[in-house]
Amino acid sequence: MDVTVGPATLSGRARAPPSKSYTHRAVLAAGYADGATVRAPLVSADTRATMRAVEAYGGEATVTGDGDACEVTGFDGRPAVPADVVDCANSGTTMRLVTATAALADGLTVLTGDGSLCSRPQGPLLDALEQLGARAESTRGNGQAPLVVGGPIDGGTASMPGDVSSQFVTALLMAGAVAPEGVRVDLTTDLRSAPYVEITREVLDAFGVDTERTDAGFAVPGGQTYAPEGGAYAVPGDFSSASYLLAAGALAAPDGLTVAGLRPGAQGDSAIVDVIDRMGAAVEWDREAGEITVRRTSLDGVEVSVADTPDLLPTIAVLGAAADGTTRITDAEHVRYKESDRVAAMAESLEAMGAVVEERPDELVVHGGESDLHGASLEGHGDHRIVMALSVAGLVAEGETTVTDAEDVDMSFPGFFDVLEGLGASVRR
DSSP states (O other): OOEEEOOOOOOEEEEOOBOHHHHHHHHHHHHHSSEEEEESOOOSHHHHHHHHHHHHTTOEEEEETTTTEEEEEOOTTOOOOOSSOEEOTTOHHHHHHHHHHHTTSSSEEEEEOOTTGGGSOOHHHHHHHHHTTOEEEETTSSSOSSEEEEOOOOOEEEEEOSSSOTHHHHHHHHHHTTSTTOEEEEESSOOSSHHHHHHHHHHHHHTTOOOEEOSSEEEEOSSOOOOOGGGEEEOOBOHHHHHHHHHHHHHHOTTOEEEESOOOSSOGGGHHHHHHHHHTOEEEEETTTTEEEEEOOOOBOOEEEOSSOGGGHHHHHHHHHHSBSEEEEESOGGGGGSSSOHHHHHHHHHHHTTOEEEEETTEEEEEGGGOOOBOOEEOOTTOHHHHHHHHHHTTSSBSOEEESOGGGGGGTOTTHHHHHHHTTOOEEO
């Protein structure tokens, strides 16, 4: 599906969708438990992949009401060998997290996904699982899916780099909690996307699972039981998805745009509030109420590291293209290994819209002061975050902007275009 967005003035109020990151972890944590209710989950293509994986390992995950809750019957720390291949579709989070689950099962599990997912690196996780005693290999011998994983592991210590994906650490901590000996993860390089591990630890704590930081990384004692207080866990709002709405407010809402459902917590992508504030937009955050209001003002370029916040690169790049001066997005090499190479995708797309951009191996530099954005026909690259970011850029470009693969927003923000329309945007599907 293609979507066409034109210049618009926005106003009003919207609610941030539930967090995708928290939903993945909570649904799998409920799977590791005897069972639990995950309240206010994000029901999307990606999170449904995790729900299917829980079912493959012997549990059951049923969405009730209008996405009000996900009722999970868990496998109580003892995953069964799946009867079929575990298809993770396009969800990298699902594949990483449930690959470690496979190492607990007494037999072989095969995991795969779509073409994009099967091009993403899994090697460090496979190596770590082998250190823990599992069979863990790529069928093509290149560290990419399809994967074959066999267990069961007892636990132990694994060394791995921290600069490829924090999801590897999350996977080992979640599985290690129910392994007899627990798991210690020693990192051989600095950890990228570190806030996502803190999200994991926050969710595990809510499920009664203890974890700890060590001098070299993280550790989780074994033999623990997943059991949230009251048998339920509530998913918070998602700053990653809300970043597009906040950016839209900063670019196109002179009277203000309010996004509800955003309270302080472990989410690293809450950094978008600081980024927009540093660029000069009028930002008010009522932390107790969980509401952020942004008003359009003149923006200035800034330098931002996305070492810990890779999902924000597309949003920041769009803001930079509409700002005065230069916006430099640094520490971005790992952003090339998402659903798409987001550094290259944003450089190509913004250039097509008239922006002056420099693409470097680990940086994206946007010269907003030299840019004059105009509408264009753009490829969505099969990436929900690219689609949403470019649609926001279309709000302030001269003429109409058409983006392909618009249906991919279902991965993280299924109602994105409906919300945008409700705020005053012109959206044609």
